[in-house]
Amino acid sequence: MSRTPYFSSLLLAQRNPFVVIDADARIRSVNASLETTLGYDTSELIGSPCCRLDASAAEDDCRHRRFFRDLEPYVETRAMADARGEIYFAQIQGFPIVDGQGQVFLGESLHLFQGQRQPGRMIGRSEQMRGLAQELKRAAATDVSVLLQGETGSGKELAAEFLHQHSTRASGPFVVVDCTVLSEDLFESELFGHVKGAFTGAVGNKTGLLELADTGTLFLDEIGELPLSQQPKLLRALESGMFRQVGSTKIRQANVRVVSATHRDLLAMVQQGRFRQDLYYRLAVLPLAIPPLRGRRADIPELTEHLLQEISAQSGHPYRITKDALRKLLLYQFPGNIRELRNLLHLATVLSPDGVINAEAIRLPVTAEQPASPSIVTSEAAELLHEHPSMTTLSPVEAVEAKYILQLLQRHRGSRKEVAASMSISERTLYRKLKRYRLNTTDERTHSGS
Numbered sequence: 001m002s003r004t005p006y007f008s009s010l011l012l013a014q015r016n017p018f019v020v021i022d023a024d025a026r027i028r029s030v031n032a033s034l035e036t037t038l039g040y041d042t043s044e045l046i047g048s049p050c051c052r053l054d055a056s057a058a059e060d061d062c063r064h065r066r067f068f069r070d071l072e073p074y075v076e077t078r079a080m081a082d083a084r085g086e087i088y089f090a091q092i093q094g095f096p097i098v099d100g101q102g103q104v105f106l107g108e109s110l111h112l113f114q115g116q117r118q119p120g121r122m123i124g125r126s127e128q129m130r131g132l133a134q135e136l137k138r139a140a141a142t143d144v145s146v147l148l149q150g151e152t153g154s155g156k157e158l159a160a161e162f163l164h165q166h167s168t169r170a171s172g173p174f175v176v177v178d179c180t181v182l183s184e185d186l187f188e189s190e191l192f193g194h195v196k197g198a199f200t201g202a203v204g205n206k207t208g209l210l211e212l213a214d215t216g217t218l219f220l221d222e223i224g225e226l227p228l229s230q231q232p233k234l235l236r237a238l239e240s241g242m243f244r245q246v247g248s249t250k251i252r253q254a255n256v257r258v259v260s261a262t263h264r265d266l267l268a269m270v271q272q273g274r275f276r277q278d279l280y281y282r283l284a285v286l287p288l289a290i291p292p293l294r295g296r297r298a299d300i301p302e303l304t305e306h307l308l309q310e311i312s313a314q315s316g317h318p319y320r321i322t323k324d325a326l327r328k329l330l331l332y333q334f335p336g337n338i339r340e341l342r343n344l345l346h347l348a349t350v351l352s353p354d355g356v357i358n359a360e361a362i363r364l365p366v367t368a369e370q371p372a373s374p375s376i377v378t379s380e381a382a383e384l385l386h387e388h389p390s391m392t393t394l395s396p397v398e399a400v401e402a403k404y405i406l407q408l409l410q411r412h413r414g415s416r417k418e419v420a421a422s423m424s425i426s427e428r429t430l431y432r433k434l435k436r437y438r439l440n441t442t443d444e445r446t447h448s449g450s
């Protein structure tokens, strides 16, 4: 079984270990990060059963098989095993990815909690970044709750990890909770865990994220997306450090430092009654702003070099950038911040087989100052960046999912109800995705209110 170039391109863009699974429940591809972090050899994994990386024996009805029945994206925490048989915990995000023929695969991104996780380096020597690093270190010396506010892709998660690494909890776990995917149904079992048989589908006991973060840092990403109905439960657990697994009467405890992040104006949400005031004050003891990239252009050259080095190391091909290309980047506004810079550079490397990135290979959205020239783009994700400028803020994997949704919207003449039904997801989940991917349809404006 071979990797198609399309998936290779997707895999290359992933910093976390990443697995592609096909509808026959077999591993189809893995990325270099999975090989290096967990010590597996790709050839030994390709074609093996989907649960090969799980620490416990495969279930008859595993998450992969369930996914191919309902195509519902999921987040799960699992014990997994590396090539030496050592056990580690990972938060797994599973979502559909589609190949050029419209065939659906499952993409799984693994977020490792301890040990194996390589924290990213926070690059930037601009005044703003030096100030931020200082504030984060100061906060790290205490145990106060920190709220990071900044635009999408500006580095909130990296800043949270930096804070964790500089705190006395650095040897403990850093656990990420992505609130955009925590529906009302999922919230309690993901955060607090559940016991076997607590509800249909609870086939075994499960440790919640709060408990996994014990002695470490709990990072609540996109906290503004947490449903209002779940907010009191979170507040209660954070105030007391105590909680109960779903289906259990036993009280459990966890000692965590909380860092949360949002791209929204959370205080305005409090005033509009869309976010609980008591929870806001519990989370935002120290609010910190992450500056957008356009507000610290001095960091662009160093970031570019750093990201190109990463791409070169992952792909095995060295890349360098010309002055003209760098100038083009320096003039650009970067609404998608560093993630957008990474995506632009990634696309540029695809367009520069000789390893020299010139200005033509920097494809800015057509709405930007310098219109992007017509291009022959070799990867589907890259093509998307060109077709839908708003998607330049998305990772290639997200862009593929966004394209899939766009196709369905076209097929169903914009009816969200029908699109949600055809994806077997709730309309609410679809709204969240549309908002996240900035796919504004007329329908969207009437429903989302944002």
Ligand SMILES: Nc1ncnc2c1ncn2[C@@H]1O[C@H](COP(=O)(O)OP(=O)(O)OP(=O)(O)O)[C@@H](O)[C@H]1O
Pocket: 015, 120, 121, 122, 123, 124, 150, 151, 152, 153, 154, 155, 156, 157, 158, 159, 221, 261, 263, 303, 306, 338, 339, 342
């Ligand atoms: N200062 C930095 N130095 C190096 N890389 C960075 C920096 N800031 C962000 N990045 C990289 O940019 C990408 C986006 O960063 P990150 O995920 O931390 O942003 P975010 O603000 O949490 O995004 P979102 O709002 O979408 O959750 C990541 O690949 C991250 O490693």
